[in-house]
Amino acid sequence: MSGPTADALFELTDALLATGPVISLPYLSLDGLHRRGHGSTYAALAQGRVDAEAARGLLAGSLPGVTHPVFALDGSVWARSDAECSPGRGYYYHPSKHSAGQPIVAGWAYCWLAALELAANSWTAPVDARRLVPGEHPSAVAAVQIRGLLQRRPELGSRTPLFVFDGDYDSVRLALGLAGAPAQLLIRVRCDRSFYGAPSPRHRPGVVRLRWHGAKFACANPTTWPTPDAVHTCADEQ
Known part of the structure; x- marks a missing residue:
């Protein structure tokens, strides 16, 4: 896609990244990075398309060169409790929002893959994000994300990258889904x-x-x- 609609979609993405919480879509058009009217916002969303695979390739190609690559996989939920007509909406655990007294909300769940550093800091490099379809298992989606990254960056295989997971992921399902892949798994x-x-x-x-x-x-x-069969003990400075 090219022309004004493509430019509007690009500026809409900039406004979304730079603006804080907004009430509705037209408010994004009021941001200084979005230099067009609110009508172009809807036109960009209706006619615009984002090449997700090209974006994943661009992010994977921008990873810094490190001796010991480390990646983390985790999920996040975007609550859409009032959007009953939203496609693909499911029920997911949310740590800070509750519905009927339970930490379960209706919304969209996303699986994130991000690069980390061995040094302690607050920065990450997002590489991939996929929205879960209701019924999909996060561990199965994570295996697809890891294999996709190794295909886009085959040289990572020679360094056997480490992938870390929280306790919500199934260690057995991950091991089976990544059988034969040059990857190390560390799962809580x-x-x-x-x-x-x-x-x-x-x-x-x-x-x-x-x-x-x-x-x-x-x-x-x-x-x-x-x-x-073996015992490993280590002490952390913190």
């Missing part, structure tokens, strides 16, 4: 999570039904912990 495990080992073979005659699970490993119950 909830204290009440349980895992099961491989089932042991049965030798009892006449038993046809096979076991699905082996020994249970419950994080909250130390008596179920097996002998570790």
